[in-house]
Amino acid sequence: MDHGGSQPQPPPQHPHQSSQGPFPQYAQYAQYAQYPYPQYYQCPPQPQPQPHPPQQHPTMARLYEVQREVASLGPQVCTFSGLQDEREYKRLERELARLQTDVDRVDTEGRPELQAARKRAAQELEGLLRYLEENARHPSRLAIEELSHEARRLVDEGVVAPQRSGGATEISDELVDALQAVILRLTQVKTEGRVPLRKARYRALTRLCAVQDVIEGRTRQQTLSLPLSGDTHESVHRINQAMVRVSVARSQLVALLMGLSGRDSCAHLSRILTELLVELDALDVSGNAAVRNYRKQVVEEINGLLKHLDLEVEGDDTRRYDLAQNDSIREIEAVRGHVSHLRGEVLRHCGTRDEFRPKAELQSLLTHLDQVDTAKNPCIREARRRAVLEVQALVTFLDLREALTRRRPGPGEPAAHRAVWLVLGSLSELQAQVLGFGGKRADKSYILLEELLTKQLLALDAVDPQGDEATKAARKQAVKFAQNILGYLDLKTDEWEY
Numbered sequence: 001m002d003h004g005g006s007q008p009q010p011p012p013q014h015p016h017q018s019s020q021g022p023f024p025q026y027a028q029y030a031q032y033a034q035y036p037y038p039q040y041y042q043c044p045p046q047p048q049p050q051p052h053p054p055q056q057h058p059t060m061a062r063l064y065e066v067q068r069e070v071a072s073l074g075p076q077v078c079t080f081s082g083l084q085d086e087r088e089y090k091r092l093e094r095e096l097a098r099l100q101t102d103v104d105r106v107d108t109e110g111r112p113e114l115q116a117a118r119k120r121a122a123q124e125l126e127g128l129l130r131y132l133e134e135n136a137r138h139p140s141r142l143a144i145e146e147l148s149h150e151a152r153r154l155v156d157e158g159v160v161a162p163q164r165s166g167g168a169t170e171i172s173d174e175l176v177d178a179l180q181a182v183i184l185r186l187t188q189v190k191t192e193g194r195v196p197l198r199k200a201r202y203r204a205l206t207r208l209c210a211v212q213d214v215i216e217g218r219t220r221q222q223t224l225s226l227p228l229s230g231d232t233h234e235s236v237h238r239i240n241q242a243m244v245r246v247s248v249a250r251s252q253l254v255a256l257l258m259g260l261s262g263r264d265s266c267a268h269l270s271r272i273l274t275e276l277l278v279e280l281d282a283l284d285v286s287g288n289a290a291v292r293n294y295r296k297q298v299v300e301e302i303n304g305l306l307k308h309l310d311l312e313v314e315g316d317d318t319r320r321y322d323l324a325q326n327d328s329i330r331e332i333e334a335v336r337g338h339v340s341h342l343r344g345e346v347l348r349h350c351g352t353r354d355e356f357r358p359k360a361e362l363q364s365l366l367t368h369l370d371q372v373d374t375a376k377n378p379c380i381r382e383a384r385r386r387a388v389l390e391v392q393a394l395v396t397f398l399d400l401r402e403a404l405t406r407r408r409p410g411p412g413e414p415a416a417h418r419a420v421w422l423v424l425g426s427l428s429e430l431q432a433q434v435l436g437f438g439g440k441r442a443d444k445s446y447i448l449l450e451e452l453l454t455k456q457l458l459a460l461d462a463v464d465p466q467g468d469e470a471t472k473a474a475r476k477q478a479v480k481f482a483q484n485i486l487g488y489l490d491l492k493t494d495e496w497e498y
Contacts, residue, residue, distance in 0.1 A: 059118070060117065063106065073099075074128065077096070077131060077132050078195060079196060081195075081203065082200075083136050089132070096132070100122065103125065138194075140189050141200055143189050144200050147182055148204050151211075155258045156260055160260050176216070179215070183209065183212065186378070193497075198321045202321030205377075238279070245276060246301050249269060250305060273302050273305055323383075328377075328380050329380060332380075335387055335391075339390050342362065346358070357401075366392075366395075369384055386491060400424060403424075414466070423459050434453075449489060
């Protein structure tokens with residue numbers, strides 16, 4: 001994904017952090033790992049150590065030595081996204097503990113300025129250790145790991161284990177649906193803007209989406225026609241053999257991505273697939289269109305697997321976990337900003353003679369959202385879906401306002417039909433409040449809106465159509481409309497993040 005060219009800006013001073021101490025240039029690192037804004041995700045360049053002043057006190061000189069080591073460890077702590085039982089965590093913990101011991105052993109000779117410097121250094125190291133532990137034990141990090149384990153079990157039972165036992169592996173719809181459910185739950189894990197949590201969620205999602213893509217490729221293969229007969233062309237037999245090896249490689253790739261392979265490596269599998277490409281390229285198909293197409297299909301299968309083999313370092317060597325810098329997300333956010341402006345204008349003119357009704361503009365925004373490239377990223381897909389719902393909520397509000405304005409009830413209108421329209425009028429007023437709502441679920445205004453909308457649903461339940469089909473249809477549509485407003489209210493307050 002392209003993430004644009006925005007440059008990181010200096011972070012604001014955190015009210016709970018001090019820039020003093022022997023490491024003032026380091027105090028900002030933790031902010032980079034906590035702030036939810038894209039310009040703060042990357043740690044700043046490591047500070048260059050300042051030359052020691054002449055005749056510097058040995059204690060302060062030792063603190064400056066510690067400073068240089070902390071400057072190297074700080075960014076690693078801020079961006080570590082693993083768990084406590086991982087080797088990298090233990091290394092960072094060991095290095096920080098060693099520096100703490102060194103600081104504790106510093107002899108201050110009772111001098112207040114040296115005591116204060118040592119105390120600040122000890123606090124800095126203690127804060128780093130605490131931050132490292134908090135991220136590794138954070139409930140969201142544990143939730144990501146739990147979902148990863150669930151996906152690993154599904155893939156092991158449905159793909160890897162049957163392949164290892166030599167049986168035929170047929171991908172079931174239940175497996176595909178179960179993996180999709182895990183992906184959706186992963187997108188809903190809150191990261192609080194912390195880089196370690198964002199990286200962990202991105203890595204889990206990337207691997208699981210890659211597995212989903214590979215499995216979908218196998219599902220498509222199951223519906224393809226059988227390979228060509230060996231009598232068709234002398235090269236068909238070798239292409240068939242390559243296809244069998246690709247099928248095995250697909251299961252190996254799934255095992256690698258899900259951490260279920262103890263012997264193979266992505267580099268080894270990449271060499272095997274590349275060699276297959278070379279062999280296929282060397283085949284002489286002698287202008288036979290059917291054989292050439294068959295070979296092309298196998299080559300596409302191999303290329304589809306190769307594109308996933310760089311996931312060993314995905315999320316560590318890139319900034320792709322920072323979706324705020326993603327071009328598609330930027331497009332979606334630009335649309336949402338425009339919708340917010342239009343919504344404000346609609347509500348401002350609501351009830352006046354010159355009501356603002358930008359329906360054509362809203363329809364064009366829906367078309368634009370439909371063209372946004374999600375790159376099969378579930379977070380981007382969810383962001384686009386939410387933007388679409390925001391546009392649709394405003395469109396339906398305008399549609400109902402127009403319908404209420406055009407309504408001309410006749411003297412013979414059934415009482416039940418009139419009751420439905422009265423509820424629709426109330427729903428229109430409530431939807432205006434929902435559109436302008438910007439609070440949280442704990443707010444009294446949210447609770448009141450929810451109660452009023454529920455009362456309108458109860459009022460619709462009490463309407464007796466008395467067999468009138470038009471009233472039945474109107475009541476059904478009104479119920480759906482009320483439910484959509486409730487759903488939109490929940491959408492605005494569920495604190496989802498990409």
